[in-house]
Amino acid sequence: TLNGEGPLYITVNRNKRGITLDLSAPDGREVFYRLAERADVVIEAYRGGVAERLEIDYERLSRLNPRLIYCSLSAFGPEGPWREKPGLDALVQAMSGLMAITGAPDGGPALCGAPVVDTIGSLLAVQGVLTALLYREKTGEGQKVDVSLLDGALLAHAARLSVFHLTGEDLPRLGSAHPELVPxxxxxxxxxxxxxxxxxxxxxxxxxxxxxxxxxxxxxxxxxxxxxxxxxxxxxxxxxxxxxxxxxxxxxxxxxxxxxxxxxxNNYSDMVKDPQVVASGMIAEQDHPKAGRFKTIGVPVKLAKSPGRILTAAPALGEHTHQVLREAGYGDAEIQSLRQRGII
Structure with missing residues (x-):
């Protein structure tokens, strides 16, 4: 850790505000509903059925805010026998066939060295949300966006899966080699x-x-x-x-x-020094109030007129609860009452 702060947490949660809220309590859900009424986008990543049990599902929230874009990001999607199963990157790599075609020819199935399926899922969620926002600009209507890690993994298979559909033959593991080109x-x-x-x-x-x-x-x-x-x-x-x-x-x-x-x-120690990687700006530095100055990932999409920037450090647990609730119209006394009752 960096002075007690996890490097992954402070990397992926920059430029965010953080609140604590007990969604299992009716008063906690009422706070959530008020926030959702004024939100453009809600993203949830629970296993299937949890949002419904917590009463924060799209059907309920869309009645409060018809313009809401509601993105559900799950492992296996909203349909099928695995819809309510918990899942993560590695399980989806296994189920999708990605693990079966990865690894040395004389070895067993191998996991990708980085959680690429998680990354694909997040990119598809952004794509879906932005598409829904464009639709809302034209119609004024919000909608639900469903994204699953499984769908993203299958999309990544497009080139290889097209060959399987043609031949009906399973693809072998080839290490770093290509199934159709040599060398x-x-x-x-x-x-x-x-x-x-x-x-x-x-x-x-x-x-x-x-x-x-x-x-x-x-x-x-x-x-x-x-x-x-x-x-x-x-x-x-x-x-x-x-x-x-x-x-x-x-x-x-x-x-x-x-x-x-x-x-x-490149291994990692070579990669971070590679002139092309350095020129990309993707190895950046950031200051954190507890972790201090640390190296992190830069902004991968470069916009000419509105470039992305690292603005704020990852929040501490509940750091912005009071601020966000004040913006939602709660008074100090109401916020204090919620805190005393363990709702926030």
Whole structure:
């Protein structure tokens, strides 16, 4: 932790205000209803059925505020036998087939190194909310937006799933390799790993010249994409030996000179120092009243006229309860009463 503050919490909750509210109590729900009456958007991420049991579901809130955009973000969606099951990124990776096609050919299913399904779900929620807001601008009507992690994971499968629908055959685990292109994978260099993407026959010829093996370009065994795919097990070990002869930096220089697509396989300590990552502005610094100054993620979408900024630190538990309730019309005495009764 950073002086007792969790690094993930203070990263993902910046630019927010925080309140505490007991939604299981009738008076707590009344506070929530007043907030919802003046809100543009409500987002809930409970397991299926919880919002209804708490009486904060869309049907109830939309009667109070017909212009409300209500986004439900769940693991498995509002329909089906798993609608009320709790879920998280890893379970959805397993159920969606993502884990089955991830990992080494001779190993078991592997979890992605980062919670990519959680991230896809949040991006789809933003997309859905913004689309609903545009619709409201034209019609004046709010609506419910349903987003699930499962739907997002299936969307990420579009390229691979289209092949399965055509062939009916399960895709194998290929490590870093591509199911249809060779060479299109990571190779170990003298001091690390480099990813190489040879997508066309023309690039294959350039690639062979760059690695000092021009004879491979005219070898009839590897002349076309189909040939190289059919002889993957023969070709890749030959290239493994070649790539061990130079450092990643040396390979980057010769491959880029031949216009072959390539990139270093950075670990985190290399990634945060990579000149391109530094130039992106995505490794930023922020001040926090308790954690102090710490490194964090920058703003990923760059707007020319209204750029996003890190404005405020993540709130402490209930830090803004009094402020938010005053804005909703509660007096100091009412707020004090709610606090004494454990509602806030």
């Amino acid at each position: 299109y994978q990571a190779f170990r260099g003298r001091d690390g790993w480099i990813f190489v993407a040879v997508r066309t026959d023309q690039l294959w010829r350039s690639f062979c010249g760059a690695i000092g093996r021009p004879g491979l370009a005219t070898d009839p065994r590897f002349a076309t994409k189909a040939d190289r795919l059919a002889r993957r097990k023969e070709l890749v070990p030959m290239l493994d030996v070649v790539f061990l002869s130079r450092t990643v930096g040396e390979w980057m220089e010769v491959l880029e000179a031949a216009d072959v697509l390539c990139a270093p396989v």
